[in-house]
Amino acid sequence: MSAKSASNRSVGSGTNDRLLQWLAGIVLTLFGLMMLLPFIWMVLSTFKSESEVLSIPPTLWPNAFTLANVKKLFISMNFGVYLGNTLSIVVFSFVGMFLNAMAGFGFAKYHFKGSKALFYIVLATMMIPGQVTMIPVYLILNAMHLTNTMIGIVLPGLVGAFGIFLFRQFMVTIPDELLEAGRMEGAGEFRTFLQIVLPISKPILSVQGILTFIAGWNSFLWPLIIANDEKLYTLSVGLSLLKSQSNQNFALQMAGATLMVAPIIIIFIIFQRHIIENYSTSGMK
Structure with a gap:
């Protein structure tokens, strides 16, 4: 019985470790996306018109791509x-x-x-x-x-x-x-x-x-x-x-x-x- 209980505890411990790893991965991914969001918005805003950049609520993806700013x-x-x-x-x-x-x-x-x-x-x-x-x-x-x-x-x-x-x-x-x-x-x-x-x-x-x-x-x-x-x-x-x-x-x-x-x-x-x-x-x- 003791060996069986030890085996159950090890299986439960391994499951908890995997669950914590998944949870940590999800949290880090969310924080990473939050940090990347301003950079992505900056890059995509290069191809927006000035009116769209100032629009409220702000848009992430340009409604119409333009190279006017680069030119x-x-x-x-x-x-x-x-x-x-x-x-x-x-x-x-x-x-x-x-x-x-x-x-x-x-x-x-x-x-x-x-x-x-x-x-x-x-x-x-x-x-x-x-x-x-x-x-x-x-x-x-x-x-x-x-x-x-x-x-x-x-x-x-x-x-x-x-x-x-x-x-x-x-x-x-x-x-x-x-x-x-x-x-x-x-x-x-x-x-x-x-x-x-x-x-x-x-x-x-x-x-x-x-x-x-x-x-x-x-x-x-x-x-x-x-x-x-x-x-x-x-x-x-x-x-x-x-x-x-x-x-x-x-x-x-x-x-x-x-x-x-x-x-x-x-x-x-x-x-x-x-x-x-x-x-x-x-x-x-």
Whole structure:
């Protein structure tokens, strides 16, 4: 009887656990939908007329899809210029990511006099807020006549301590024997870095690539400070101007916000597998 009662208790316990799992899943799904609802409404409002956006009660699905808001962004609001500037910053940011990878490889695999002290100095710069260095950097670029130029916008953010740190920590785990084998085959240091180190570093490259894209895509404060010409503004700055210039046109603002957010979500969806692989690899180590 005791064995039978224990068996009944285990069956009942398993049923209760499954019931709690289903209940938790339903609650989390409802909360997830509630959090996604404003974002979905913003995206769908891009394709609504202004009168429909302001209608009470609000509608989720557009009664009639229209691209008028998107066309107005690129024709009347110079968002084509802002988009081009933002993409230029993103491209230069990826060049900077490659330089960060090279620096991280150097700190990880080359031991020279003062290398540790230099690496600690690089790490120490992470503790300095970016707002503190903006004025000195602006004065330096102004003395070099690089203000109000694209070079002045991208140059200060070309390399960063955080990126160097991430690459260094990952590349330390690469076996030295693998690099020595490449050198014995006649590969130079740069070729070893390109053909051996970078393919192995694919997980951290994916993670850092997403962070680099987001930072470049969302560039706002520094372009606003360094650029006086509207032709050098980025999408973030343009979206801020759009809010002040058309504070009553909410459909147009929803279109601008969607243009800012959608590429980041698409990039994350594409590369999320590599992020999970990177975390899994780090956990196994």
